[in-house]
Amino acid sequence: MLTIRFAKAECPKASLILCISVTLFLIFLSSCTHSIDNKAVQSQPMPPITGEAEIQQSWQGDYPVDRLTALPENANQPGIGYIADPKIFGKVWAAFNPKESEPHIDFKENLIIFVRNIQYFNRIQIGKIKLEKGIAEVLAMETLSARPIEDVVAISMAVVSRKGITGIQAREGIIKVEGNR
Numbered sequence: 001m002l003t004i005r006f007a008k009a010e011c012p013k014a015s016l017i018l019c020i021s022v023t024l025f026l027i028f029l030s031s032c033t034h035s036i037d038n039k040a041v042q043s044q045p046m047p048p049i050t051g052e053a054e055i056q057q058s059w060q061g062d063y064p065v066d067r068l069t070a071l072p073e074n075a076n077q078p079g080i081g082y083i084a085d086p087k088i089f090g091k092v093w094a095a096f097n098p099k100e101s102e103p104h105i106d107f108k109e110n111l112i113i114f115v116r117n118i119q120y121f122n123r124i125q126i127g128k129i130k131l132e133k134g135i136a137e138v139l140a141m142e143t144l145s146a147r148p149i150e151d152v153v154a155i156s157m158a159v160v161s162r163k164g165i166t167g168i169q170a171r172e173g174i175i176k177v178e179g180n181r
Helices: 012-031 065-070 086-096
Strands: 051-053 057-064 080-083 110-116 124-132 135-142 152-161 167-170 173-176
Touching (some): 057 065, 057 124, 080 167, 080 173
Antiparallel strands (some): 080 110, 167 173
């Protein structure tokens, strides 16, 4: 048996108090932590959010069918997609509204979600974009007609913050948003 003497044998009570004090001090030291400097931590992607995305700007109008190829590749889902590249937006804007200069969009902070006709020509407008765990669900109003698409489709585009958006709900599934922050 190991015996450690902290004090004289004549004072066992003092030895016990000293032993307990040292033990509590060691427990205290082992439980101490250092604070983390938040400035030194690399920025992490924002967690997916739930709520309503604020529409910062929006446009609606006709878009030429022969220029649908200017829409980004993520638009392969019927009638919905997003634009996250200024060069692609420049081409889309030139086809959408060639008489006006292209509006400035900060694509590092924002993206453009769009909806368009796929079967019949109907006026369309994005009314709200709801977010559920980072997935954007676009609520759009559309007129009803049986007029087939010929030379133009109707399109609606909305600028929203890209923070926390991980995907866009489409009929066929979720379109993943690249470069989420």
